[in-house]
Amino acid sequence: MAPDTCSCSQAALQQRLPILAWLPNYSIQWLKMDFIAGLSVGLTVIPQALAYAEVAGLPPQYGLYSAFMGCFVYLFLGTSRDVTLGPTAIMSLLVSFYTFHEPAYAVLLAFLSGCIQLAMGFLHLGFLLDFISCPVINGFTSAASITIGFGQIKNLLGLQNIPRQFFLQVYHTFLHVGETRMGDAVLGLVCMMLLFLLKLMRDHMSPVHPDMPLSVRFSQGLVWTAATARNALVVSFAALVAYSFEVMGYQPFVLTGETAKGLPSVRAPPFSVTTNNRTISFTEMVQDMGTGLAVVPLIGLLESIAVAKSFGLTNVLGSLVSAYPVTGSFGRTAVNAQSGVCTPGGGLVTGVLVLLSLCYLTSLFSYIPKAALAAVIIMAVAPLFDAKIFRTLWRVKRLDLLPLCMTFLLCFWEVQYGILAGTLVSLFILLHSVARPKIQVSEGPVLVLQPASGLHFPAIDALREAILSRALEASPQRCTVLECTHISSIDYTVVLGLGDLLEDLHKQGIMLAFAGLQVPVLRTLLAADLKGFQHFTTLEEAENHLQQEPGTQPYNSHEDSVPEHNVALLKS
Secondary structure (H helix, E strand, O other): OHHHHHHHHHHHHHHHOOHHHHHHHOOHHHHHHHHHHHHHHHHHHHHHHHHHHHHHOOOOHHHHHHHHHHHHHHHHHOOOOOOOEEOOHHHHHHHHHHHOOOHHHHHHHHHHHHHHHHHHHHOOOHHHHHHOOHHHHHHHHHHHHHHHHHHOHHHHHOOOOOOOOHHHHHHHHHHOHHHOOHHHHHHHHHHHHHHHHHHHHHHOOOOOOOOOOHHHHHHHHHHHHHHHOHHHHHHHHHHHHHHHHHHOOOOOOOEOOOOOOOOOOOOOOOOOEEEOOEEEOHHHHHHHHOOHHHHHHHHHHOOOHHHHHHHHHHHHHHHOOOOOOOEEOHHHHHHHHHOOOOOOOHHHHHHHHHHHHHHHOHHHHOOOEHHHHHHHHHHHHHHHOOOHHHHHHHHHOHHHHHHHHHHHHHOOOOHHHHHHHHHHHHHHHHHHHHHOOOEEEEOOOOEEEEEOOOOOHHHHHHHHHHHHHHHHHOOOOOOEEEEOOOOOOOOHHHHHHHHHHHHHHHHOOOOEEEEOOOHHHHHHHHHHOOOOOEEEOOHHHHHHHHOOOOOOOOEEOOOOOOOHHHHHHHHO
16 A cells, blocks of 8 residues: 555656656756757847837846746646747737736736636636637637737838827828838848748758768758757848948837846735836726736647646746736647657747847847847737638538627727637527527428427427427328427426426327436436336337337336336435
8 A cells, every 4th residue: 555655656756847757867868858948948038028018018138037937837837848928919919908018917917817826727617718719719810910929010111100009000190101211121021021921931841861961961050050949040131231330320120129237126916016206006906907917828828727837837937027918828838749759848048048039139139120029929920820721611500600700800990809809709609509509300290390409498498399380280180299309307397398398299199208318318317207208219119109019118207117227216
């Protein structure tokens, strides 16, 4: 017993602290692969963090503050070697919506979102996310990609004083398109083209084999490195061009500007903020963020409720170093996997790289043109727009286009309204299918009706009407069998409805029998002691009895001779 107890406790500890599962077996080979992967992700996340801070409406350093805590938390709590936590385009967009471009609000939102995510993880509330259907998620992400992408057109063209609200943004962008700065436009388009070509090169690279010549393997490795670190390379190229013009005394680009140097101080998140000679209390800040306190944590967990505790703890601890809410990044997770990461230890390298950039590179970040960061953002969010989903749903199930389009359109107005409307439409479709299940009807000497799905209380009236109308309209009137193979459970309302149905048919001289009842359903109906209730194991037995063929006797719960197995069901 002692060894078993020891192994069980060790497994439980490893489940709570997953680093203990892989750290004892760590090897030099793993270290090498994790270092390469961590470096690749680091070179990807640093320019993205600067760019996503712009999406969130915050100073550039807040993107970097948000990029390192997840690396360290997931090192200890990570259950997947590939997943990376940090700022993302969609989460940055939500932060922009709900925090009014105020860093204090963004940091407090991170803390409260983390607390909510932790609570959801501990209370196993992941089932709530199951009510957000794929069409709703696709509608939201597609609308977000357009909102984020179009929001960067102003930086791509060098336009100033463009509002952030989407419809106003569209209007003012076209209104001021004549004020486009040629330098920003050319640089932005060149950066986008370079990013696209480098991605295309990586996607079409043939796999490296050990039997290839060394020169071929080296050249492929060089191309792969350049393509993987394309964000850093393109942003560095743009910064170098901008610096060259600065030295010559002419600056044709709008630059990112000063980025605060050094590591963030560790302090509690702001539970009040003073602005315009007025102190806004914690309660007022929570009221101002409103539905964001529900939307941000839920969207942050859409990837997987299984890692809710990791995400939640990252946001709580991140708020202590002035981070805004983060989540798992699909793009950087793909980079991590393609780099051959072996353990979550790769995140340690990424986190250290971000910290080093905060300490030593912030003075160089001020030379990064906003057009280059806009190109990074646009190329990052472009794959989020899923044009194929519209065609797929049209072919597979057109009704699902309704929540998709509802979410997609309303998200341009307010994100929470889009998600709420899409979810409500999805639930209405779900409830309608529950309340009005399809019923297969077989005409013959005996009328057979088979509900194609489960039977729940909203559906009982519709089922009664269907059976009564079919049985009474038949000429001549025929006995009826309700084939219940697909019904796994029933409630009290259904039992009452079936009792009324039996009584109505009995008054018309029509016999109703049940066939294929599952044990829980049969037990419930026997316990209800319905008058005239008859059931058979198979449909054939029911049909034979109702056609008065010899050799088949019904099980009648109102006869004194109740079969023994029915008694056993009642007692069990």
